[in-house]
Amino acid sequence: MKKIISAIMILAFVSYVFMIPINLIGDNHDNCKKIIEDKKCNACHPVESLGIEAKQKNPKTIGPDFSKTQLAGDFEFLKKYLIKEEKFHDKLHPVKFSGNNDELEALVNCLAELAPKPESEENNETQE
Numbered sequence: 001m002k003k004i005i006s007a008i009m010i011l012a013f014v015s016y017v018f019m020i021p022i023n024l025i026g027d028n029h030d031n032c033k034k035i036i037e038d039k040k041c042n043a044c045h046p047v048e049s050l051g052i053e054a055k056q057k058n059p060k061t062i063g064p065d066f067s068k069t070q071l072a073g074d075f076e077f078l079k080k081y082l083i084k085e086e087k088f089h090d091k092l093h094p095v096k097f098s099g100n101n102d103e104l105e106a107l108v109n110c111l112a113e114l115a116p117k118p119e120s121e122e123n124n125e126t127q128e
């Protein structure tokens with residue numbers, strides 16, 4: 001009997017611990033969706049993983065999907081790029097970010113979160 005009770009306790013504890021990060025990720029994705037839409041990045045950028053479609057479809061001016069960007073890990077560079085102080089592929093970003101520094105910070109964190117994770121990192125997480 002004791003064994004069953006402790007098994008249930010362990011199970012409850014484990015699922016509780018695992019639910020926390022899942023909830024956080026969910027909330028954060030909602031925040032990211034909001035900030036991307038607030039700042040109108042979705043005028044030009046689709047974000048497939050958040051179900052965001054770019055407002056414009058012109059292949060010449062549409063931006064890359066945030067779930068596929070390679071720049072996402074490079075926080076300092078991204079911040080400068082978004083305020084047009086840094087060039088990527090020899091070009092400045094077409095628009096200058098219009099929010100304050102906190103918003104820029106939040107946005108860059110979102111980009112990092114939305115970007116594809118390297119395979120190895122994901123494997124490490126699931127192997128425990």
Ligand code: HEC
Nearest residue numbers: 039040041043044061062063064069070071089091094095
């Ligand atoms: C007027 C259209 C437009 C808007 C609005 C816009 N972007 Fe862009 N963005 C682009 C285009 C076009 C590129 C590709 C530029 C290039 O490759 O030189 C780009 C590139 C980027 C990149 C580099 C991605 C990569 O991997 O190449 C990031 C990151 C980015 N934008 C973030 C944002 C964020 C965040 C916002 C909202 C604050 C935003 N953009 C708003 C058009 C736009």
